[in-house]
Amino acid sequence: MKLYYSPGACSLSPHIALLEAGLPYELVRVDVRAKKLENGDDFLQVNPKGQVPALRLDSGELVTEGPVIVQMIADKAAGTNLAPAPGSAERYKLLEWLNFITTELHKNFSPMFAPVPSDDTKAFFKDRLMGKFKYIDSQLAGRDYLLGSQFTVADGYLFTMLTWADRMKFDLSGLPNLTAYKARVAARPKVQEALTKEGLLKAA
Known part of the structure; x- marks a missing residue:
């Protein structure tokens, strides 16, 4: 491949x-x-x-x-x-997370990388993204990964978005579950x- x-x-x-x-x-x-x-x-x-x-x-x-x-x-x-079995309830939970990350995080980041939008526009998208990150932080309470104890492909995707948040200087220090999660994923050898x-x- x-x-x-x-x-x-x-x-x-x-x-x-x-x-x-x-x-x-x-x-x-x-x-x-x-x-x-x-x-x-x-x-x-x-x-x-x-x-x-x-x-x-x-x-x-x-x-x-x-x-x-x-x-x-x-x-x-x-x-x-890396993904639950097709057709299982957990697989649909994975799909839910993948769709959330791609539509609510990924697409809201896109304007921030573009040279045209104004600073006010970028601030709007940053605030919107912070709201999404707060939601994810709440969902990670008591969990190692998005689906629980098992790392899945959704975690690799979310981690990628968190590297973008770093690049855009997001302050996620007030989201302890999310910051601990990011460190946990970053430490994985692969x-x-x-x-x-x-x-x-x-x-x-």
């Missing part, structure tokens, strides 16, 4: 999932602004959406959209318990490996 990624982008989520799953893969770096691969090829010829992540399967099929990609990875490595491979963390 080939994972098309950009360092620190939302493609960090499936990168973490691939490492946690122990599946073989190749990393292909993308300049998302220029829509170019490292070798100069046109990324739009790979993914007409022009976005990462994109996962090229060994069959040649291309899968896009992060929440779908991470579930596919989890299902290919069912023994790792998460450290993904960060290192993307150049976001210096190798020890």
